[in-house]
Amino acid sequence: MSDTNEPDSCLPLSDVELIQPLLEEFRSAKRSERKHTIRKAVTTVMASRDIGQLWPLAQGNMIAQVKEVAIEMTR
Numbered sequence: 001m002s003d004t005n006e007p008d009s010c011l012p013l014s015d016v017e018l019i020q021p022l023l024e025e026f027r028s029a030k031r032s033e034r035k036h037t038i039r040k041a042v043t044t045v046m047a048s049r050d051i052g053q054l055w056p057l058a059q060g061n062m063i064a065q066v067k068e069v070a071i072e073m074t075r
Contacts, residue, residue: 011065015045016073019066027074034070041066 011019019041026037042063 011045011062011069015048015065016069018044018048019069020073023070023073026070038063038067038070041070 022037022041022044026034026041029037045062045066046059
């Protein structure tokens with residue numbers, strides 16, 4: 001994974017800890033069902049932040065970061 005000091009390349013450690021409980025669900029889900037787990041993880045991270053300040057591009061970057069973490073943590 002990338003350095004956590006670079007906000008565009010990786011989720012902060014606090015956000016990774018928020019989605020940690022969902023990783024087992026991600027691992028056990030069928031490939032077609034993983035999208036639902038990713039959505040739950042993104043919702044969890046966004047709920048912990050003030051999402052009114054996030055532009056759509058920032059939201060898209062967050063979705064990509066959550067997917068990256070989920071995939072890296074399940075390898």
